[in-house]
Amino acid sequence: MTLEKVFPMTEAGKQKLEEELTYLKSVRRKEVVERIKIARSFGDLSENSEYDSAKEEQAFVEGRITTLENMIRNAKIIEEGAGDSETVTLGKxxxxxxxxxxxxxxxxxxxxxxxxxxxxxxxxxxxxxxxxxxxxxxxxxxxxxxxxxxxxxxxxxx
The missing domain is CATH 3.10.50.30 (Transcription elongation factor, GreA/GreB, C-terminal domain)
Known part of the structure; x- marks a missing residue:
């Protein structure tokens, strides 16, 4: 069993990641799929740089989605201002x-x-x-x- 990395973050930080994830899934993913469709219409895929570029972008978007899902799933919310007011801790x-x-x-x-x-x-x-x-x-x-x-x-x- 592998232990997954815990990602300490503030509630605002987690919300920002969730917003990025929603954007990637609902907007960027569709834009990239449309780019791929258009590039396919240009013909021979073996020499189609537009198609290659769109596929690379798709791989990047899908990788970022996976990364964000993992970070959100393993988020540990930092209680801002918690603890001793004179000691440096996470969230201060x-x-x-x-x-x-x-x-x-x-x-x-x-x-x-x-x-x-x-x-x-x-x-x-x-x-x-x-x-x-x-x-x-x-x-x-x-x-x-x-x-x-x-x-x-x-x-x-x-």
Whole structure:
């Protein structure tokens, strides 16, 4: 028996995945099938790049549907704001200053399924999150990054 990976996420993150899944199943899948039908009408399939492209897109869409179904089925909802208000845990937003120059950064630590660095949401599997998890306000933490070690001080946890 294989254990399936659990995907920690917020309720909003799960809802976003469900919306994407619904869109892929009800809209994209039909669009791709229509593209395949049109490409077939162009004749010889062995030299039909439009048909090949449509089939590749179909494989991508079907793969994404399978991935989303698995993530939703194995979702573990993070209770936002649960637990100690001073300790960095999954679902919390942590602000820290980079030492020694004091540049402030703030991230919400989420599961890999809903990580989005452009929205300041980082995966709990990222080097920064791994280093910060379990730490408290005021703690100095060394974060190992591909660019080298960085020392930070946690200034808030929400």
């Amino acid at each position: 937003t942590v602000a820290f200053i980079e030492l020694p120059d004091g540049e402030e950064e703030s991230y919400t630590i989420v599961g890999s399924a809903e990580a989005d660095p452009f929205e300041q949401k980082i995966s709990n599997e990222s080097p920064i999150a791994k280093s910060l998890m379990g730490k408290r306000i005021g703690d100095k933490v060394t974060v190992q990054t591909p660019a080298g070690d960085m020392e930070v001080k946690i200034i808030s946890v929400k």
